[in-house]
Amino acid sequence: MLIDIIAGARPNFMKIAPIVHAIEKQAEGTGLEYRLIHTGQHYDAKMSGDFFTQLGIPEPHVNLGSGSGTQAEQTGTIMKGYEGVLAERLSDLCLVVGDVTSTMACSVVAKKACIGVAHVEAGIRSGDRTMPEEINRLVTDSITDYFFTTSELANENLRKCGISDDAIFFVGNTMIDTLLRNLDRIQPPDFFGPEQLTSGNYILITLHRPANVDQPESLLAMLNAIAESAEGLPVIFPVHPRTRKNLELIGDLPECIRVVDPQAYLQFIYLVKNAKAVLTDSGGITEETTVMGIPCMTLRDSTERPETVTLGTNELIGTAPEKIGPAMQRLFAGQWKKGQVPPKWDGATGERIVAAISEIYQAKMPLVEECVS
Template identity: 50%
Template sequence: MAAARPNFMKVGPVIDALVGRADVELVHTGQHYDRAMSESFFVELGLPEPDVNLHVGSGSHGEQTAAVMVAYENHLQERRPDAVVVVGDVNSTLAATIAATKLRIPVAHVEAGLRSRDWDMPEEVNRVLTDRVSRWLLAPSEDACRNLEAEGAPQEWIHLVGNVMVDTLLRNLDRARARRDQLLSGLGVETHALVTMHRPSNVDDVQQLGDTLGTIATAAERMTVLFPVHPRTRKMLLGVGALPENVVLTEPLGYLDFVAAMDSAQIVFTDSGGVQEETSVLGVPCITVRDNTERPVTCELGTNQLTGTDPAAIRAAAATALAGQREPAAIPYWDGKAGARIADVLLADL
């Protein structure tokens, strides 16, 4: 089951590893309905066309979760699969898990055990509840396994398999790098920082959004600040007014172009969990504009710094990062083989 941009990158390696060994059906819930954030990823990543698209679209958390539960339950009653694989922490992840569990269909959760311990984040609620009822807890890192153990998950349900996003990144890195010059030339960008922001805590307050962008522009004042804008954020930017001169807005980028922009950036400012992981593997300095992270391993290795939205903290972290060396992180099991490990775990039990 896939629902949103990060899910597509995570589900691909699992499908590839299962094809030829099991019957696989890909269900797209339609939670992301913008083409650049949905269909284009299937084309670029070579994913098969979804067997089913539930077309749930947007709505409040309750509306979206309920719509997926109803539509997916109907589908499951028709198909009765041996297992359901869900990825990540979006509303569709939780909804599909509940629907399957109520029908006594076991669930495998890819990216189990990640915790920010911030209950103001809807994603944290989705993660914890999904893990509580999933049969296979497929953890990307050792800290995630420890979290699951501390919460009382049966040891035999926890599997350290690695990071499927890294599988996708490593498979496509050469293709992305081949697009770099054309992408940056088309945008009129040379030396640049990259920004991604979409979380409500950063974008729902117009004043906060404008102040944070201004701070980032100052912290990266000698370069262009490239900002591919999430649809949610674009609506809020209308109220910000004039942006700093070095900030360049673009439409959402496809996967390969985004990786090219990230890999060639001098520094990345983000509130995305996945970007923290990808920059760590690439050795690109990352500043996370949040007070917490569900990927603490990236901070422990020094590839990522948490600053919150404090202007002084952002500027100081950026100065430190830009003065340092680009060093790719070596994280156990982030080796491009997570999808194969997941397939082995599932097929051994089924």
């Protein structure tokens, strides 16, 4: 059985690594082989290349090199590239992860080629259709065959859409597999010493969503609110490429904000683990802070990972800058919640996924054969 594993953007690499490792560990006697396909959606070394090296993932078998562009341009380039890969050799299963453009694009191409689709992180929903990621989730799940989920809430979301229980596999969170596997390997970034940073004495922020970064005035208002409430602590800001363009339009930033380049995985997790708190508009980072017990504030009005709020250390603050100060006051007053780790976020998700795929393969012939017949 040939499995295409699709990776396109930075979060995908952390999610596929445990699956790749599990296939390699269990491959003997299972009949499973994989073809790792990098769509090239993230093409900067700090956003992609370093991750393959640090996470022990082999070089991709194929790199589609989609590069940048509008949503439609990127989608079309990825679809055309993956269609060409399948024309050379059909796979038996297309495994996609998360909710980026690559996830949706490759799912559509696979289904049109009568190949089964497995979606890792299926069923998560923010309820906000202004987010491109929400559209990607809805489209992907509407044509997925096998749904690998991170929470019971995701299972319920799928059931409400008419998905039967025998197609839903509650396996846990592969991103947490990667986190737990690498916690003893994390290392400080080069700037950690020169900036005189110490554990618990800085704030970490990440911002990349259009609602937060596409308008320079709004972005500056948010950064000012963070700086004013940081009580003199340094604010470390690894800058996403889309955010950097608007920072250049802003000019001078508050003195406490230290803009740095995107960090490789081991360095970034070191920053998260040692931060006083993390302010972010990323969904994946809220999962990592929950497992590490780090206070987290989500600068969005909705989240597709509500378990990080109901169980974890995350709170949904919103996008209004005036909401940041009161939350930071609670943080510095020692009133932040402790949180707990959600069920099955235990480091064994990749193994559960591969075991389920093996069972599926043994029980049923690949969908492409059914389609052709």
